[in-house]
Amino acid sequence: MTEPLAPYGGAGLAIAVRDLAKSFGTRRVLDGVDVDFAPGAVTALLGPNGAGKTTLLKALLGLVRPSAGSLRIGGAEPDDAGGLRRLVGYMPQLPHFPPHMTVRELASMLDDLRDFDGHPDEELVDALGLRGELDQPFRTLSGGTRQKVNAALAFRYDAPVLVLDEPTAGLDPAASLALKEKIRRCRAEGRTVVVTSHNLGDLDTMADAVVFLLDGRVRFHGSLADLLAETRSDTLEEAIAAITSGPSPASTGASRGDAGGVTAEGTGDGDAERRRRTDRDASPERPRVEIVR
Amino acid sequence: MNTALKVFRYQVRDLARSRAIAGYAAFLLLATAGLLHFGGGPARALPSLATVVVLVVPLVSLLVSTSFVYHGNDFIELLLAHPVGRRPLFAGMYLGLALPLAAAFVLGAGIPLAVGGALASHAGAVALLGVAGVLLTTAFTSLGFLVALRVREAASGLGLALVLWLGRAVIYDGGVLLGAYGWAAYPLEVPMLVSMALNPVDVARVLVVMALDASAMMGYTGAVFQDFFGGPVGVALALACLGAWTLLPGLAARYTFVRKDF
Structure with a gap:
C-alpha cells in the first residue's frame, strides 16, 4: 500500500528502490536493484557504460517501466499521470530541444505544463550566463549552451529531488564549477540529489555517498571514504x-x-x-x- | 487549459516556423497553380491534381510524422520528466502535427483552386478532394507515429515508412490489377470494393474519381463504383473507411506510446 506523499517544505524526499528489475527483450539491464537515496545528500550513481545507471534514473521518473520491483519517492509510487514528477527536477543527458523554439518559450511551456505560477529559481540562468540567450532559438545555440539551459531547467522548480544525468558533460570549467556549487547548495538545503557522471573529479568533491552498479546490480553502496578504504585506493x-x-x-x-x-x-x-x-x-x-x- | 491543448499550442507555434511544413504548402501551391494554368482549365486539371494528392499527401505525411517522432524522442523524454500524462501528451503531439500538415494541404492546394475558379465551378469535387486530402493526412500521420514508436532504429523506421507508402500507393494496385486479370472470368465487383476499402489511398482515389464523373472511363466496374460511391451512403462509407484508417493506427500508436520505455 502506498504511503501518503510527504509534504515538501524545503527538505528532500527519501527515494527507496526495492528489488528493481528491468529487461529490454532478453537483455537484463537492472537485476534486483535495492538501494536508498537519502535526503540532504548527493549520491553518485557510478558504473561502466551499460551498467544500468540511466535506466535506473529513468525508472525513477517513470520514463522506463520496471519489469519487477518497486520504487517510491517520499513514500509514493510513480503513476501514469505523472503527479509525482512535480517533485523531481531532471537533467537528462545532452537532450535535443525543438530547433525553432526559444529558451524563453521552452521555459514558459514547462511552466505552463506544470501549472507553475510561483517564482522560478533562475540562479543558474545568471550564473551560467544564459540571460542574453533567452530569446535565441535552440538551433542557433552551441551544444554547451544547450547543456547550460538543460541545467537551468532542472533547477527551475525548486524540486525536493534532483536527478542529474551527466550534468557537467559538455560544460566549460566555469559553468561546471557554478553547477557544482549549485548542487552543493541544494544538498545544504536538505534536497535529495542523485547524480551520474563519468567525470570522477566532479564526484570526489561533491558526492556524500556512492552507489556502484555493475551488470545491473548494486556492487557497492556507502560513503566515498568507505569505498576508498575498502578498495585500498587513493582516488575514486x-x-x-x-x-x-x-x-x-x-x-x-x-x-x-x-x-x-x-x-x-x-x-x-x-x-x-x-x-x-x-x-x-x-x-x-x-x-x-x-x-x- | 488541459495538457493536450497546451502541448498542441506550443507545437503548432514551433511548426509554424518550420521550413518543412512551409515547403510542403509551397509545393502544393505551385503544383496546383501549374496544373490549373497548363492543364487546360479546372475540369482537366482536377483529375491530375487528384493523382498528385493521393501520391504526395500520404508520402509527405508519413515521412514528416515518422521523422518528427524520431527527432523529438529526446524532447518527449524531457516533457515526460515533468508532470505530464502520456495520453494528453500523445494527443497534443499528434494533433499538433496532423493539423498543421492538413492546413498546409488545404491552403497550398486550396488557394490556387479558389483563385483559378475551380472552387466555384466544381465545388463538390473540390470539397471532396479537400476532405480526402485531409483524411489521407491524418491517416498517414497515424501510420507514421505508429511506425516510429514501434521501430526503435530511425533508419529502419524511415525505410519501413517508405515501403509502406510504396505498398499503399503503387504495389497494392499492382496486386489488385493482377488479381482482377487472373479472375477476369468471375464477378469481381464486391472483392474490388473490399480491396479498395483496405487501402486508404484507393479509397481517396475512388472517392475523387467518382466526384469528377470520370467513372465512365472504368466501364462496368466504374458503373458499380459509381452506384456505390456516387450516393451519399457510399461517400459516407468511404469517409468512414478513411476515418478508420486514421483512428485504428492512431489508437495503436497511442497504446504503444503509453507503454513505451523512453
Whole structure:
C-alpha cells in the first residue's frame, strides 16, 4: 500500500528502490536493484557504460517501466499521470530541444505544463550566463549552451529531488564549477540529489555517498571514504577500477556467510539487505567490494 | 487549459516556423497553380491534381510524422520528466502535427483552386478532394507515429515508412490489377470494393474519381463504383473507411506510446 506523499517544505524526499528489475527483450539491464537515496545528500550513481545507471534514473521518473520491483519517492509510487514528477527536477543527458523554439518559450511551456505560477529559481540562468540567450532559438545555440539551459531547467522548480544525468558533460570549467556549487547548495538545503557522471573529479568533491552498479546490480553502496578504504585506493578512479576488474560474485560464489568477508555497514532495520563487504582474502592484490543480500 | 491543448499550442507555434511544413504548402501551391494554368482549365486539371494528392499527401505525411517522432524522442523524454500524462501528451503531439500538415494541404492546394475558379465551378469535387486530402493526412500521420514508436532504429523506421507508402500507393494496385486479370472470368465487383476499402489511398482515389464523373472511363466496374460511391451512403462509407484508417493506427500508436520505455 502506498504511503501518503510527504509534504515538501524545503527538505528532500527519501527515494527507496526495492528489488528493481528491468529487461529490454532478453537483455537484463537492472537485476534486483535495492538501494536508498537519502535526503540532504548527493549520491553518485557510478558504473561502466551499460551498467544500468540511466535506466535506473529513468525508472525513477517513470520514463522506463520496471519489469519487477518497486520504487517510491517520499513514500509514493510513480503513476501514469505523472503527479509525482512535480517533485523531481531532471537533467537528462545532452537532450535535443525543438530547433525553432526559444529558451524563453521552452521555459514558459514547462511552466505552463506544470501549472507553475510561483517564482522560478533562475540562479543558474545568471550564473551560467544564459540571460542574453533567452530569446535565441535552440538551433542557433552551441551544444554547451544547450547543456547550460538543460541545467537551468532542472533547477527551475525548486524540486525536493534532483536527478542529474551527466550534468557537467559538455560544460566549460566555469559553468561546471557554478553547477557544482549549485548542487552543493541544494544538498545544504536538505534536497535529495542523485547524480551520474563519468567525470570522477566532479564526484570526489561533491558526492556524500556512492552507489556502484555493475551488470545491473548494486556492487557497492556507502560513503566515498568507505569505498576508498575498502578498495585500498587513493582516488575514486582507482576504487572503481578495483571494483570493475574484480571477479563477479557469481564467479566467486561469495555469500553472506563466507569466511573472510567483512561486513562494513548496516547492522539493523532496512540496511540489513544493503550491507556490503570486502573479500580481501580472495584477492589480496585486487580488493573486491560487493553487496551481500 | 488541459495538457493536450497546451502541448498542441506550443507545437503548432514551433511548426509554424518550420521550413518543412512551409515547403510542403509551397509545393502544393505551385503544383496546383501549374496544373490549373497548363492543364487546360479546372475540369482537366482536377483529375491530375487528384493523382498528385493521393501520391504526395500520404508520402509527405508519413515521412514528416515518422521523422518528427524520431527527432523529438529526446524532447518527449524531457516533457515526460515533468508532470505530464502520456495520453494528453500523445494527443497534443499528434494533433499538433496532423493539423498543421492538413492546413498546409488545404491552403497550398486550396488557394490556387479558389483563385483559378475551380472552387466555384466544381465545388463538390473540390470539397471532396479537400476532405480526402485531409483524411489521407491524418491517416498517414497515424501510420507514421505508429511506425516510429514501434521501430526503435530511425533508419529502419524511415525505410519501413517508405515501403509502406510504396505498398499503399503503387504495389497494392499492382496486386489488385493482377488479381482482377487472373479472375477476369468471375464477378469481381464486391472483392474490388473490399480491396479498395483496405487501402486508404484507393479509397481517396475512388472517392475523387467518382466526384469528377470520370467513372465512365472504368466501364462496368466504374458503373458499380459509381452506384456505390456516387450516393451519399457510399461517400459516407468511404469517409468512414478513411476515418478508420486514421483512428485504428492512431489508437495503436497511442497504446504503444503509453507503454513505451523512453
